[in-house]
Every structure is written in structure tokens, then in C-alpha cells.
Amino acid sequence: xxxxSITSGFQFTKYEAPFKTPFEKLFPIFQELITHTSGDFDExxxxxxxxxxxxxxxxxxYTIDDFIEDLxxxxxxxxxxxxxxxxxxAITAKTERAIRQxxxxxxxGNLNKAGSGNHKTKQSGKGDEQTGDLREFQxxxxxxxxxxxxxxxxAQINNGVGEFKLTERDLVVEDNHHKSQMxxxxxxxxxxxxxxxxxxxxxxxxxxxxxxxxxITTRYPKDTLDILVFGNDAWTIKIKDLPYLQVGPYHTNxxxxxxxxxxxxxxxxxTNKQIFxxxxxxxxxxxxxxxxxxxxxxxxxxxxxxxxxxxxxxxxKLHIPITTFMIARDPYLQQFVNYFTEANQGKxxxxxxxxxxxxxxxxxxxxxxxxxx
Numbered sequence: 333x334x335x336x337s338i339t340s341g342f343q344f345t346k347y348e349a350p351f352k353t354p355f356e357k358l359f360p361i362f363q364e365l366i367t368h369t370s371g372d373f374d375e376x377x378x379x380x381x382x383x384x385x386x387x388x389x390x391x392x393x394y395t396i397d398d399f400i401e402d403l404x405x406x407x408x409x410x411x412x413x414x415x416x417x418x419x420x421x422a423i424t425a426k427t428e429r430a431i432r433q434x435x436x437x438x439x440x441g442n443l444n445k446a447g448s449g450n451h452k453t454k455q456s457g458k459g460d461e462q463t464g465d466l467r468e469f470q471x472x473x474x475x476x477x478x479x480x481x482x483x484x485x486x487a488q489i490n491n492g493v494g495e496f497k498l499t500e501r502d503l504v505v506e507d508n509h510h511k512s513q514m515x516x517x518x519x520x521x522x523x524x525x526x527x528x529x530x531x532x533x534x535x536x537x538x539x540x541x542x543x544x545x546x547x548i549t550t551r552y553p554k555d556t557l558d559i560l561v562f563g564n565d566a567w568t569i570k571i572k573d574l575p576y577l578q579v580g581p582y583h584t585n586x587x588x589x590x591x592x593x594x595x596x597x598x599x600x601x602x603t604n605k606q607i608f609x610x611x612x613x614x615x616x617x618x619x620x621x622x623x624x625x626x627x628x629x630x631x632x633x634x635x636x637x638x639x640x641x642x643x644x645x646x647x648x649k650l651h652i653p654i655t656t657f658m659i660a661r662d663p664y665l666q667q668f669v670n671y672f673t674e675a676n677q678g679k680x681x682x683x684x685x686x687x688x689x690x691x692x693x694x695x696x697x698x699x700x701x702x703x704x705x
Contacts, residue, residue: 354390354393354398354399355394355399355402357389358389358390361383362399362403363427363431364434366431366575367431367435367538367539367542367575368532368535370576370577371422371575373409374421377396380396381396400421407424407426408424408426408427409421409423409424410422410424423575427575428572431542431575432542432543432571432574432575433546435538435539435540435542435546436542436543436550438539438543466479466482466504466506467504467505468503468505469500469503469504470505475551475552476551476552477505478504478505478506479506482504483498484498486502487502513554513602514606515556515558515597515605516555516605516606516607517558517560517597517607517608518544518545518559518607518608518610519561519566519589519590519593519607519608519611520538520541520561520562520610520611521537521561521562521563521586521589521609521610521612522563522577522579522580522582523579523580523582523612523614523616524580524582524583525616525629526612527579533612533659533660534577534578536659537611537657537659538574538577540610540657540659541559541577541610542575544608545559545571545574556600558593559573559574560593560596561589562584562585562589562592563579563580563582563583563584563585564583564585564619565585565588566585566589566592568596582617583616583629584614584615584617586609587615587618587619587636589609590607590640590643590644590654591643593607594607594643594646594650597650597652605651606652606653606654607647607652607654607655608654608655609654611657611658611659612658612662612665613660613665613666613668614632614662614668615632615633616629617636618635618636631664632668637668640668640672641672644673644675644678647676648677653676653677654672654679655678656669656673656679657680658680666682
């Protein structure tokens with residue numbers, strides 16, 4: 333839009349999309365494929381070539397081979413020696429970071445475009461006392477003050493459900509007397525049920541995990557983040573391992589994951605602690621005191637379920653809220669998550685396989701249910 337120098341009105345011109353190089357057009361597709369293939373470069377490129385045949389993504393002037401060469405030059409891939417002694421290519425830490433940033437922008441909206449990620453924090457400290465008062469975002473407010481739930485609701489109301497995005501006008505902040513440091517444990521379910529019945533639940537789970545990891549590490553640099561995965565047992569992984577996550581021939585030992593998460597948080601000095609759990613909501617395994625596993629994949633086993641509720645209640649006693657990201661729509665699994673969340677007085681996001689655009693937010697802290705559409 334440019335102002336007419338002769339009249340007091342405005343002259344409108346046709347919108348032209350920003351110019352993108354061939355590399356810039358292909359790179360987001362490559363990031364999606366790398367996520368789906370759990371970091372397997374060769375498989376991702378095979379898929380990219382197939383998509384190119386079907387949708388003509390490249391031209392004779394810029395081919396897939398040219399794209400691969402640019403990936404090398406820009407530091408996104410490197411040479412590696414495979415276990416069988418043959419040569420190949422692997423993604424670098426730069427790509428891992430780009431994938432996490434891509435996931436953050438997809439799920440939470442690109443906050444950088446609204447300029448909200450660059451405001452200086454007015455004050456910082458170890459204490460945190462929220463006033464509970466909500467107001468519109470103002471220049472100078474820190475990202476730590478943003479109420480994610482209220483802001484997401486505004487984004488859906490203001491922008492509709494066609495394309496989820498979060499802009500500065502959607503942001504709502506909660507006044508704080510003092511800033512806090514938060515210790516977070518992110519739990520990811522890698523049991524076999526995450527890919528069962530033809531549904532790929534692990535890929536959206538990884539995207540949510542990478543987005544949360546990127547959000548915490550970039551927007552809240554003073555906070556701590558630990559990541560663990562749980563199948564038959566539970567163990568910790570590093571942030572850089574997220575793109576490579578795969579499910580295994582495992583049952584779901586939610587209890588082991590919660591126990592490890594609480595053990596980690598007990599060692600943290602920060603007063604404020606929380607657990608994020610990404611799962612399809614079906615616990616099917618516990619490890620008994622004698623070291624043997626009790627497993628049952630048929631429905632919800634009450635013996636296993638009760639142990640999960642006990643862990644949720646234990647976390648509540650330790651003042652550790654649990655936020656569950658539910659990657660499934662099965663009613664009986666959602667009912668389990670409801671009871672689990674109530675036992676902890678935590679929160680639940682029902683993301684399904686389509687992301688946060690259709691989620692239902694359960695807030696047991698305030699005893700109300702909100703549907704964000």
C-alpha cells in the first residue's frame with residue numbers, strides 16, 4: 333500500500349508474495365520429511381524425489397542434486413561413515429535446530445514476526461508471585477508474562493480456524509510481581525501403540541516436543557529442561573536427539589516415566605517445577621518391586637491405571653503440575669486422562685493428529701473447560 337501524492341486517499345496495489353529462492357522453497361519440505369523419517373537423510377531425499385516427480389518441485393536449472401549441494405554448502409548435512417563401512421550423508425546440529433524452530437513456528441505461530449520475542453525483561457529473580465490479572469500485551473512486556481492459553485484462544489477467535497497463527501494483537505499477559513525460573517521435564521511416549529492401526533502418532537508427538545523444547549530454550553533461557561522417553565522403562569535423552577526419535581516394540585510404562593520425572597525435579601533448586609507428558613494415554617505396563625514386568629494391552633488395566641493415578645497425586649503433593657498432550661481421540665483413553673489430570677490438578681491438551689488448532693483445553697486448576705476452535 334502506498335500513499336497517493338496527489339489525493340488524500342490511498343492507492344492499493346496487487347499483493348505479491350515475497351520472492352523465494354529454489355532452496356527456500358524446498359527446505360521446509362525437507363524439514364517435514366526429515367521429521368517423518370526420524371532423521372534418515374537418504375529416505376528423506378528419496379521421498380523428496382518422488383514428490384518432485386509428482387508435483388514438479390524443481391526445474392532443469394535447479395534440481396534435487398543442486399539442493400543437496402546447497403545443503404552441504406550451508407552446513408545442514410555432512411559426510412558420515414555408516415556402520416557397514418559405506419559412505420553417506422547425515423544432518424547436522426544446524427538442521428536439528430532448524431527442525432525444532434520449524435516445529436515451534438508451525439504449532440505456536442511465529443512469535444518473532446510479532447516482535448514479542450525480543451523485548452527486554454524488566455526484572456528477574458528466583459521468586460514468582462502472579463497477580464492473576466490479565467491484560468493486553470504491551471511493548472516492553474517480556475515473553476515470560478504471556479498467558480499461552482488465553483493468547484491461543486484469542487488467536488482462534490481473531491484469525492479463525494482456517495490457518496492457525498498467533499499475532500501480537502492476540503497476546504494476553506498476566507502481571508507478575510517477580511519473575512521465576514522454571515524446571516521442566518518433558519516426557520515422550522515411544523510405545524508401539526504410537527504407530528498402531530495405521531496412525532502415525534509419533535511424528536506429531538515429536539513436533540510438539542521439538543516446539544516445546546525450542547520455546548523453553550529460546551524464550552526462557554534461565555529455565556531448565558530435561559527430556560525423557562518411556563516404553564517398558566524410562567530414560568533421559570538430549571534435545572538434539574528429538575528428530576531421531578522412533579517408537580519401539582514397547583508397552584507403555586507411564587509410572588516409570590513419572591517416577592523418573594519426579595526424581596529429576598527433586599534435584600532441581602528452582603521452586604517452580606512442572607512435567608509435560610506427550611502420550612496416546614494408554615498405560616499398559618508397570619515394573620514390580622521384584623524387577624518383573626506386569627503387562628496388559630487389553631483396554632485399560634485397573635491395576636496399572638491406579639498406579640498412574642497414585643503418581644499423579646504424588647506429584648501434586650510435591651507441587652509439580654502435569655500437563656498432558658494427548659495424541660489420540662479414543663473416548664476411553666481421554667477419560668483416563670481426565671481422571672489422571674484431576675488427580676494431579678494439572679492440565680490436558682487434546683491435540684489429536686491435526687495439532688493445536690482443534691485442541692480442547694482442560695483446566696482443572698480453575699475448574700472450567702474451554703474449547704479452543
